[in-house]
Amino acid sequence: MPKTHNTNEAKAFIACPGDHYIWSAYTDEESAAADLPAILADQPGKAYEVMTDWDAFTSAAQAKFMTPAQEITEADFWEALECLPPMQWHTAEGVERFCISEFTFGNITNQYAKKGGRYIAKAVRFNDRATYITAADFAALPAQVDA
Numbered sequence: 566m567p568k569t570h571n572t573n574e575a576k577a578f579i580a581c582p583g584d585h586y587i588w589s590a591y592t593d594e595e596s597a598a599a600d601l602p603a604i605l606a607d608q609p610g611k612a613y614e615v616m617t618d619w620d621a622f623t624s625a626a627q628a629k630f631m632t633p634a635q636e637i638t639e640a641d642f643w644e645a646l647e648c649l650p651p652m653q654w655h656t657a658e659g660v661e662r663f664c665i666s667e668f669t670f671g672n673i674t675n676q677y678a679k680k681g682g683r684y685i686a687k688a689v690r691f692n693d694r695a696t697y698i699t700a701a702d703f704a705a706l707p708a709q710v711d712a
Contacts, residue, residue: 567592577617579604585626585670588613623671627690630669634687634702637677642684645677652691658700664691678702683709 568589575590577597588604591597597615604613616622651663652674662678669675669688676689678698683706689696 567596575619577615578619578622579613580616580622581612582614582616582622583625583629585629587622627671627673630673630688631690631696632688634685634698634705636706637684637686639679639684641686642677642679645675645686660698660700660703662698664689 568591574592576592577594578590579588579597579601580586588608589597589600591600594615594617601613601615605611645665646663649666652666654661654663656662660678660680662676665675665677667674668691672691672693673688674691675686676698677686678684680700680703683703685698685702685706687698687702689698
């Protein structure tokens with residue numbers, strides 16, 4: 566069966582929709598369809614299928630890794646800042662933020678931010694500033710309860 570390791574030349578691939586990994590890539594859809602029954606038999610319970618739309622596959626896989634903003638501790642913030650060199654470390658709208666220099670999938674990485682003594686982390690698309698943490702993310706946090 567004509568398989569390939571080059572996704573630029575792949576015309577079809579076998580994967581589970583929404584997952585981030587590909588079982589095999591093929592230069593033609595017919596070869597992928599011919600291999601699918603054996604893969605399904607070898608991997609019971611998996612929803613593998615022949616896919617031909619690379620952009621749809623990667624969009625669905627990336628969506629799996631996008632997480633909403635969640636409050637973290639100051640220690641979590643500093644641990645992330647000190648474990649790998651930060652990317653895009655800057656302050657905007659009174660929010661100090663940086664991206665960790667390790668990617669989860671494609672252009673998705675974790676961003677960490679602090680504002681007014683509170684800390685947030687969330688997954689962002691590194692090349693899409695519209696996904697970055699903003700002052701609005703901090704405003705959406707529940708009010709702090711003083712102990």
